[in-house]
Amino acid sequence: MTNPVALIGRIFLDFLAAAGRLSIFAYNGIRYAFVPPYYPRAIGRQMLTIGYFSLPVVGLTALFTGMVLALQIYIGSSRFNAESAVASIVVIGITRELGPVLAGLIVAGRVSAAMAAEIGTMRVTEQIDALITLSTNPFKYLMAPRLIAGVTMLPLLVAVADVIGVFGGYLVGTRTLGFNPAAYLQNTFDYLHTEDVVSGLVKAAVFGFIIALMGAYQGYFSKGGAQGVGRAATNAVVTASILILTTDYFITKLFFAR
Amino acid sequence: MTTVPKIELRDVHKGFGSKKVLDGIDLSVNAGESVVVIGGSGTGKSVMLKSILGLLRPERGSILVDGEEVVGIRGNARERVLRKFGMLFQGSALFDSLKVWENVAFGLINGQGMPRPKAKEVALTKLAEVGLGADVGELNPAELSGGMQKRVALARAIAAEPEIIFFDEPTTGLDPIMGDVINELIVSSVKKLGVTTLSITHDMASARKIADRIAMIFEGKIIWQGPASAIENSGNAYVDQFIHGRAEGPIRMQVRRP
Numbered sequence: 452m453t454n455p456v457a458l459i460g461r462i463f464l465d466f467l468a469a470a471g472r473l474s475i476f477a478y479n480g481i482r483y484a485f486v487p488p489y490y491p492r493a494i495g496r497q498m499l500t501i502g503y504f505s506l507p508v509v510g511l512t513a514l515f516t517g518m519v520l521a522l523q524i525y526i527g528s529s530r531f532n533a534e535s536a537v538a539s540i541v542v543i544g545i546t547r548e549l550g551p552v553l554a555g556l557i558v559a560g561r562v563s564a565a566m567a568a569e570i571g572t573m574r575v576t577e578q579i580d581a582l583i584t585l586s587t588n589p590f591k592y593l594m595a596p597r598l599i600a601g602v603t604m605l606p607l608l609v610a611v612a613d614v615i616g617v618f619g620g621y622l623v624g625t626r627t628l629g630f631n632p633a634a635y636l637q638n639t640f641d642y643l644h645t646e647d648v649v650s651g652l653v654k655a656a657v658f659g660f661i662i663a664l665m666g667a668y669q670g671y672f673s674k675g676g677a678q679g680v681g682r683a684a685t686n687a688v689v690t691a692s693i694l695i696l697t698t699d700y701f702i703t704k705l706f707f708a709r
Numbered sequence: 710m711t712t713v714p715k716i717e718l719r720d721v722h723k724g725f726g727s728k729k730v731l732d733g734i735d736l737s738v739n740a741g742e743s744v745v746v747i748g749g750s751g752t753g754k755s756v757m758l759k760s761i762l763g764l765l766r767p768e769r770g771s772i773l774v775d776g777e778e779v780v781g782i783r784g785n786a787r788e789r790v791l792r793k794f795g796m797l798f799q800g801s802a803l804f805d806s807l808k809v810w811e812n813v814a815f816g817l818i819n820g821q822g823m824p825r826p827k828a829k830e831v832a833l834t835k836l837a838e839v840g841l842g843a844d845v846g847e848l849n850p851a852e853l854s855g856g857m858q859k860r861v862a863l864a865r866a867i868a869a870e871p872e873i874i875f876f877d878e879p880t881t882g883l884d885p886i887m888g889d890v891i892n893e894l895i896v897s898s899v900k901k902l903g904v905t906t907l908s909i910t911h912d913m914a915s916a917r918k919i920a921d922r923i924a925m926i927f928e929g930k931i932i933w934q935g936p937a938s939a940i941e942n943s944g945n946a947y948v949d950q951f952i953h954g955r956a957e958g959p960i961r962m963q964v965r966r967p
């Protein structure tokens with residue numbers, strides 16, 4: 452029925468339109484984060500939701516990731532008698548990669564879906580229209596606090612996750628694999644560079660931005676009642692996760708090239 | 710001397726996709742006047758109000774507020790114009806993440822920068838005017854009945870004492886007595902504060918009570934307007950059918966019979 456070339460063209464154009472819309476949305480969100488009025492209550496509330504309430508699940512993930520990493524690396528490195536590398540590989544793996552990515556993905560699942568559902572409901576029940584008629588800019592009141600909270604809270608979460616993940620590795624290393632505790636810690640810190648931690652925290656800030664952006668964006672443009680809100684929530688998680696995984700590669704490459 | 714109407718719509722067109730909703734609306738509302746728009750369900754009454762507020766953008770035509778073109782204005786100019794307005798949404802559109810009193814005080818706190826304790830006082834006074842006690846102020850909107858939500862929305866619309874108030878079906882969902890209390894409230898705010906109002910209603914008793922002038926919308930156009938007292942003798946078959954609620958007449962409801 453439809454010409455396949457036309458179909459490809461249409462999909463491509465839709466993609467460009469969506470990308471353009473997202474860019475403008477992101478630009479407005481960032482711009483309004485820096486212009487008064489500020490909404491400290493809204494920012495505080497978002498920080499609590501994104502940061503504090505994500506702590507348990509992120510901490511648990513980090514703990515088990517650190518533990519399993521130690522086991523796997525031990526198995527791998529023992530094949531060429533390099534068991535002493537376990538501690539340093541665990542800490543580098545956690546700080547550079549697994550801490551930010553896993554925390555990012557988990558918070559994306561937790562937060563961006565909830566955000567999209569909340570803002571989407573506000574959209575379909577005309578609360579966003581009501582906001583505008585009460586002289587309140589939805590970008591300032593809804594988007595900016597979420598973006599600010601995302602960008603500031605994710606690095607904090609990841610810092611905590613780093614510590615807990617390394618501790619998980621330490622637990623397994625000393626209890627199961629028979630490393631000497633002092634030597635394990637020594638190895639952990641000897642080969643750790645500032646850049647390992649910093650690159651992880653930079654990633655975390657970017658992921659925090661992506662999570663808040665996709666939650667807010669999908670919610671803001673949702674339409675069509677409860678079903679539309681559900682779709683917005685799913686789309687928020689999927690797009691945030693994909694963006695996290697792709698930008699992860701590019702940020703890594705950026706730090707790698709230096 | 711000619712006076713500039715408070716609100717003037719000239720040949721306003723608005724459609725969604727291929728569907729025409731407003732098809733050349735001409736309507737003006739003078740300062741201090743109370744105009745009621747009547748018309749069948751789905752004829753575009755709410756769309757008309759949203760177009761004036763800039764929540765929807767008409768494809769064609771001109772909307773003037775105090776003689777100033779408002780179609781397509783943005784940023785600060787738009788915020789300044791919106792400050793003149795209060796709007797009661799058909800579905801109430803209360804912010805469900807905030808308490809009832811915070812909803813009523815929203816425009817005062819976030820729009821005008823009034824300190825919270827002062828704004829709360831004003832909010833409780835406005836709630837009392839619509840027959841709700843201070844205890845209701847501490848509840849969440851989800852804990853209220855539909856009629857109570859409507860009254861809270863009404864209190865929110867009048868709280869900042871705007872120059873122009875839009876009421877989208879203010880009495881729908883209220884019992885007849887409360888409906889009349891709301892009518893009285895609308896009449897008295899127009900008389901006392903010199904507010905200009907544009908209301909939508911299906912309730913002819915309410916229309917007769919609050920209107921100085923009544924306009925009827927049909928198929929995207931204003932087909933009749935005149936003083937409220939003239940509605941009984943409009944000489945217009947559409948108006949007659951509508952105000953007497955007859956199924957038979959020139960207006961054919963889109964009901965398909967097998």
Ligand SMILES: Nc1ncnc2c1ncn2[C@@H]1O[C@H](COP(=O)(O)OP(=O)(O)OP(=O)(O)O)[C@@H](O)[C@H]1O
Binds near residue numbers: 730749751755756
């Ligand atoms: N955002 C929108 N997207 C698409 N169509 C819309 C939108 N808003 C309204 N419409 C359509 O415009 C028409 C007019 O809607 P509107 O809400 O103005 O009706 P109304 O006159 O207020 O009716 P009611 O008395 O039932 O509230 C309807 O057919 C509706 O389907």
Ligand SMILES: [Mg+2]
Binds near residue numbers: 754
């Ligand atoms: Mg309506």
